[in-house]
């Protein structure tokens with residue numbers, strides 16, 4: 077394929093549009109990829125652009141360091157994005173220099189004609205400097221709004237290990253529907269998740285059409301395992317969409333009610349139920365207002381949160397957000413916990429979780445809920461019974477915390493806080 081020709085520039089141009097959308101317009105990739113500008117491009121171009129954008133978001137800090145010696149002044153944002161993308165392709169992906177430099181110069185001429193000679197010169201110097209220039213660089217630092225919070229909680233050394241973990245493209249994790257599920261080849265993790273080192277096209281994998289599994293990070297699969305729903309139990313999935321945990325609960329044979337406020341996300345939950353042939357009573361409602369006919373034996377509350385635990389899979393998140401929207405979530409989570417406690421039968425089980433690294437959305441919520449609700453007690457037995465449980469996940473009695481630098485030899489884990497509780 078002729079690099080530098082439209083076939084080589086089209087995915088790179090689209091990747092740059094995504095990068096600019098994240099870095100300049102502070103939009104999430106999920107939003108940008110729904111826009112017709114992206115969604116209407118051919119699938120092959122979209123796939124390559126999406127992959128290039130994510131890799132560049134993960135490695136932009138290293139790219140900046142690798143090209144810094146050859147820049148006279150900091151480049152304008154559009155040029156900086158273009159250079160970062162090209163440097164990542166050259167030094168992290170090992171693409172042929174001729175094609176990458178030609179494509180970058182062609183793209184520069186479109187919107188930044190005057191800068192094209194500089195782009196050419198900098199990239200040639202980067203190539204001459206060789207791999208050593210990349211190997212000396214450090215993993216990208218998280219933006220200050222997040223690094224400060226995480227440093228205060230985990231210490232800077234552990235945050236640096238998280239930053240190193242954020243560089244890698246994460247594996248593809250699948251939750252099997254049953255023990256007889258048709259599964260692709262992969263590593264069965266001790267917690268019951270099947271891990272594939274390389275994703276490829278998910279819908280082409282064995283067992284997709286037949287709904288034998290669904291995509292779900294290994295840590296995201298733990299809350300429903302902790303709840304251990306039993307056949308026939310009345311179980312509420314309080315913030316359910318798009319439904320990874322609903323599918324686990326339904327697969328256990330429980331009588332599942334899956335509630336969410338977002339109709340758009342509930343559509344995806346319906347699709348997921350249809351593909352896997354599982355059933356749940358789906359309710360579109362505000363959890364704070366909804367009144368069921370009877371209380372539940374068990375409730376899983378996967379709260380709306382900062383999603384800072386999912387940065388391995390969403391490298392745009394730290395750059396598209398600035399932390400401003402996080403604080404109101406803490407109060408909402410507490411209100412929804414109170415609602416969950418009210419909807420639970422005496423003797424019932426509650427699992428509270430967030431895909432967040434912030435203690436305000438985890439450890440501190442647990443402490444506060446135990447103070448507000450003396451009827452609740454931590455259910456350490458549920459943790460002890462969890463297959464594959466690692467002692468360093470234990471965060472408090474009845475609670476576990478995963479972070480992205482854990483299981484490095486296996487390809488990491490998303491960050492979750494998960495608490496198992498019983499109501500008196």
Ligand SMILES: C[S@@+](CC[C@H](N)C(=O)[O-])C[C@H]1O[C@@H](n2cnc3c(N)ncnc32)[C@H](O)[C@@H]1O
Nearest residue numbers: 315316317318319320321336337338362363378
């Ligand atoms: C972390 S996500 C849930 C992910 C889901 N449990 C899964 O495993 O696929 C949080 C969900 O909370 C929902 N949500 C936010 N506020 C809500 C409210 N007041 N009532 C019900 N659902 C709400 C959001 O629409 C979102 O789908």
